[in-house]
Amino acid sequence: MKTSNSKSNTDKGFTTSQVESELRSSVMEELSELMSMAVPITAMNCLVFLRAVVSVLFLGRLGSLELAGGSLSLGFTNITGYSVLVGLASGLEPVCSQAYGSNSSSKWELLSASLSRMVFILVMAIVPISLLWLNLEPLMLLMGQDAAITSMAATYCIYSLPDLLTNCLLQPLRVFLRSQAVTKPLMWCSLIAVAFHVPLNYVLVVVMGLGVGGVAMASVVTNLNMTVLMIGYVWVYGKWKWTWRWTDGDGMWSLVRLSVTSCMGICLEWWWYEIVTVLAGYLANPRLAVAGTGILIQTTSMMYTVPMALAGCASARVGNELGAGRPNKAKLAALVALACALLVGFVNVIWTIVFRDKWGALFTHDHMLQSLVSSVMPIMGLCELGNCPQTTGCGILRGTARPAVGARINLGSFYFVGTPVAVGLAFFYKVGFSGLWFGLLSAQFACVVSVLYMVLVQTDWEGEALRAEKVTNASGVLEMVGEYDDDDDDASDHEIKNLL
Numbered sequence: 001m002k003t004s005n006s007k008s009n010t011d012k013g014f015t016t017s018q019v020e021s022e023l024r025s026s027v028m029e030e031l032s033e034l035m036s037m038a039v040p041i042t043a044m045n046c047l048v049f050l051r052a053v054v055s056v057l058f059l060g061r062l063g064s065l066e067l068a069g070g071s072l073s074l075g076f077t078n079i080t081g082y083s084v085l086v087g088l089a090s091g092l093e094p095v096c097s098q099a100y101g102s103n104s105s106s107k108w109e110l111l112s113a114s115l116s117r118m119v120f121i122l123v124m125a126i127v128p129i130s131l132l133w134l135n136l137e138p139l140m141l142l143m144g145q146d147a148a149i150t151s152m153a154a155t156y157c158i159y160s161l162p163d164l165l166t167n168c169l170l171q172p173l174r175v176f177l178r179s180q181a182v183t184k185p186l187m188w189c190s191l192i193a194v195a196f197h198v199p200l201n202y203v204l205v206v207v208m209g210l211g212v213g214g215v216a217m218a219s220v221v222t223n224l225n226m227t228v229l230m231i232g233y234v235w236v237y238g239k240w241k242w243t244w245r246w247t248d249g250d251g252m253w254s255l256v257r258l259s260v261t262s263c264m265g266i267c268l269e270w271w272w273y274e275i276v277t278v279l280a281g282y283l284a285n286p287r288l289a290v291a292g293t294g295i296l297i298q299t300t301s302m303m304y305t306v307p308m309a310l311a312g313c314a315s316a317r318v319g320n321e322l323g324a325g326r327p328n329k330a331k332l333a334a335l336v337a338l339a340c341a342l343l344v345g346f347v348n349v350i351w352t353i354v355f356r357d358k359w360g361a362l363f364t365h366d367h368m369l370q371s372l373v374s375s376v377m378p379i380m381g382l383c384e385l386g387n388c389p390q391t392t393g394c395g396i397l398r399g400t401a402r403p404a405v406g407a408r409i410n411l412g413s414f415y416f417v418g419t420p421v422a423v424g425l426a427f428f429y430k431v432g433f434s435g436l437w438f439g440l441l442s443a444q445f446a447c448v449v450s451v452l453y454m455v456l457v458q459t460d461w462e463g464e465a466l467r468a469e470k471v472t473n474a475s476g477v478l479e480m481v482g483e484y485d486d487d488d489d490d491a492s493d494h495e496i497k498n499l500l
Helices: 002-062 065-087 090-099 109-136 136-142 145-177 184-195 197-207 213-236 252-280 288-322 329-352 356-362 367-399 402-428 433-457 462-467
Strands: 479-481 495-500
Touching: 002 065, 002 145, 002 184, 002 197, 002 288, 002 329, 065 109, 065 136, 065 213, 065 252, 090 109, 090 145, 090 252, 090 367, 109 136, 109 145, 109 252, 109 367, 136 145, 136 479, 145 184, 145 288, 145 479, 184 213, 197 213, 252 288, 252 367, 252 402, 252 433, 252 462, 288 329, 288 367, 288 433, 329 356, 329 367, 329 433, 329 462, 329 495, 356 367, 367 402, 367 433, 402 462
Parallel strands: none
Antiparallel strands: 479 495
């Protein structure tokens, strides 16, 4: 009897050990898959950030007026144009990733139709955006901006107009390829295009003397080069089947709804940083405060390249696994991505504390400005501890076709928590510049708690897999599950939207 019990315990121990070994193996496999996607995308994001830095450097070379005008235009175009196009294009993530993960023979039709429709949606979106850009000067003058600075900004804006059309192809292509785990070509295309960005600026700005317009034109040509290289890559290699087929508009509104909610989720956070810049201008020393805000926002933009890459790749991985009918692997992909994001957040906390006294010196020789930046760097680091997992979590929500959840969380966190705290501390309690960043910290805390709760507690992975399975029905007709009420447990009652 004792021998039998001993054998049973041995078998049980072996089984437990085997399960642990398989779990470790699955985690490492998922980590490898995620890193193989995230590292090239992070490199691509860094290259895009470097392109923007080069543009600012050439604006600074032209003079303080050109730099001020160009900076005003960059802020305006980011808020009214690029953030909107990036946000709308992210609506492709659940459709493309879930369709690609399925084994349907018709998945390429859904991928291609969705891509062509997204291009059409973005082309429609740039019509009102173009009107805004063309009227930048009267709008800024109406708001009391300096006439000379506004004139420079208007020039930059007008020369940047072709970039809107380029981004109508560039942004959807990035999502289209990333959803298929095609990330290295994105990195190489960006590297080749950005490598010519400095020579382009030199020729247009220095040799040809085109000034602010030359800086804008260089950015337009660089983005055009990226787009042409990506199109050429897909066209030549053809591994991912470029199948253009425009169908009727039955599924257009489903894609529009996904795109609009995805856009709101991204833009609500993006715009809040611009609001902070405006609020800094009302502090006791506006010149110092706005300059400090500019340095800190550039720093957060640099750090944002990693969580932004993790968010996109996590969305693709979760969507792929749900489309393939593997809810457990989709959950594992989400957990691994969140763990990586938390690690990145801790790294950001450490370096912002260690280098806080030296970081400002990289941007300015003004000792007062350096001291101001140094005082806020640790707060910004803590913000990133929340920003990294919440950004990744929002990507996971997009992968499950629930971008509206992320949009609601960002609205509540940044505008109903962060803004009152920032305004109250900075102006009513006279905390000043640091108060604005404590507002951001409170917003990030509310946001990360809400996002993690929705991803880790409220997500029914089996239910999500069932909904993703409807991407391909028995007859081969491709369908997409629309937004639904989180409280409804009956998946069959959820709204189905035909996409083809």
